[in-house]
Amino acid sequence: MAQEREEMEEAVSGTRRGLLQGAGLATALALLGGAMTPAQAAEGGAFPAHKRWKIVFVNHVTTNPFFVPTQYGIQDACAMFGMDYQWTGSANADVSEMVNALNSAVAAKADAIAVPIVDPNAFNAPIQKALDAGIPVFAYNADAPAGKSNPRLAYIGQDxxxxxxxxxxxxxxxxxxxxxxxxxxxxxxxxxxxxxxxxxxxxxxxxxxxxxxxxxxxxxxxxxxxxxxxxxxxxxxxxxxxxxxxxxxxxxxxxxxxxxxxxxxxxxxxxxxxxxxxxxxxxxxxxxxxxQQPYVQGFYTVLEAFVFLASGGLVGPANINTGLKFVTKDTVEPYLNTSTRYEGKSTKAQIVPHSGAIKS
Missing domain, CATH: 3.40.50.2300 (Response regulator)
Incomplete structure (x- = not known):
């Protein structure tokens, strides 16, 4: 009986997943005969079970307040995609310390690595070593100059x-x-x-x-x-x-x-x-x-690493320009009136309601 019950529960679970993935949400809810909360709907993800991949973020100024929202973006994306991360590198822009941290990540067999390429040459060989070991490497916040031979897979950051x-x-x-x-x-x-x-x-x-x-x-x-x-x-x-x-x-x-x-x-x-x-x-x-949206420099980098790993390397690497927006006295109010992880001013995870016209 216990085995039959387990098989039935697995069949129902499989049907539920299939309906949520293959049908519209309203249709799926009707067929399943019940209501579903927004949280439950969000948990009906399309990805099968996977290893809890670890991405190592090497940074050039690990304690700089600019990267507080970047780390929140990393945390939120890792929670969403079932991943772990490490934040390491140099506190005072020492390139040799960054290279050592990158090499340590390779030796520890990280599943992915992210690094700001703040030097035009120092990261070429270490990144190639990581790639040769089957570890995807993404640049964030800083990239190699155009025309240089750094082999990173993609850059996520501002132009x-x-x-x-x-x-x-x-x-x-x-x-x-x-x-x-x-x-x-x-x-x-x-x-x-x-x-x-x-x-x-x-x-x-x-x-x-x-x-x-x-x-x-x-x-x-x-x-x-x-x-x-x-x-x-x-x-x-x-x-x-x-x-x-x-x-x-x-x-x-x-x-x-x-x-x-x-x-x-x-x-x-x-x-x-x-x-x-x-x-x-x-x-x-x-x-x-x-x-320049530091939050998404962390979030999008984890996203790209996840998609690369989930697809066996078939998709994922793509340059993402995280934008340029002048903030002046006339446009600063939204930044003052909210206190969120997205700008690094709060540790609280939250959905921020938007009202009014959207300004580009």
Whole structure:
């Protein structure tokens, strides 16, 4: 009897799965003769049982607040797809530490690896070694320069040069001449250097008499603030202060507020949505920041790895541009009025209701 009952339950379960996958939801519910909650409907997934794959995320600034929503995106995608992850790498943009972490993931036989390619050459051989071992590798947040031979399968992140170029165009639209400081945490690293290069190219192309100077700030928020403050004190005639990374942007905002630079005609802006940056845009201290959606840089990377592994490598790798959105005082309200994992301001998993017209 017990065996017959198990066989019957398995048959019913199989019928339920087949109906949910092969029929419309309403039809399936009618045939099954009962109501189903939204949560139950979501659990009727299309994928069969699988190994709990582990993806190792190597990072260049593991404790930087920018990557808090990225880690939430990783966690949420892993929960959805039944995967595990590890967050490792370097706390201060040490490429050798990142390479060691990548090699350790290969030695530990990770099922997939994700890494920001912040150096044009250092990751080529380690990534090839991983691929030779049958481990798919995806780049996120930073990618190898066009034309380089890095063998990663796909890149998930912002078009970095284009985002910098558009920032440079905006700078040139606000400032006609004079000194403009362009702050960068770690010069040469491929997650931010292309932005600065794009900004300088756009400013140069504008033909305006703008003296755009590059200033290195460092890999930690406190160091960045100190360097920005020091530069301003030595160049109080500047016309603009802009940054190409999250920590430096927050530092620019802090110095702008402390010295009341907006009232002196100084413009400022940068990248990313650290809570302090968002607040100071709301107060009118900064002109803008640029959202590159760090949450989906984690979520989409796990998604691509899962699909690759689930399909035996037949599908999955595809470059994804995570976007470019200028956030100004006129558009900052939604960022202030919500506190979610999607922007790294809350640990709570939640569905955020949307109301009103959708703005592109």
């Amino acid at each position: 970095l040069y284009l985002s910098g170029y558009q920032m440079g165009e905006r700078i040139a639209s606000m400032i006609d001449s004079g000194l403009v400081a362009l702050f960068i945490a770690t010069p040469g690293q491929l997650n931010i250097q292309p932005r600065l290069d794009g900004a300088k190219d756009a400013i140069k192309k504008s033909g305006k008499n703008i003296d755009a100077q590059q200033i290195a700030t460092g890999a930690t928020v406190n160091e960045e603030l100190s360097k920005i403050k020091s530069f301003y004190l030595g160049h109080q005639d500047l016309k603009g202060m802009f940054a190409v990374d999250a920590g430096s942007t927050q530092g620019v905002a802090e110095v702008m507020k402390e010295s009341n630079l907006k009232s002196k005609g100084v413009h400022g802006g940068g990248f990313d949505l650290l809570p302090r940056t968002v607040q100071l845009i709301h107060e009118g201290v900064l002109d803008f920041t640029i959202d």
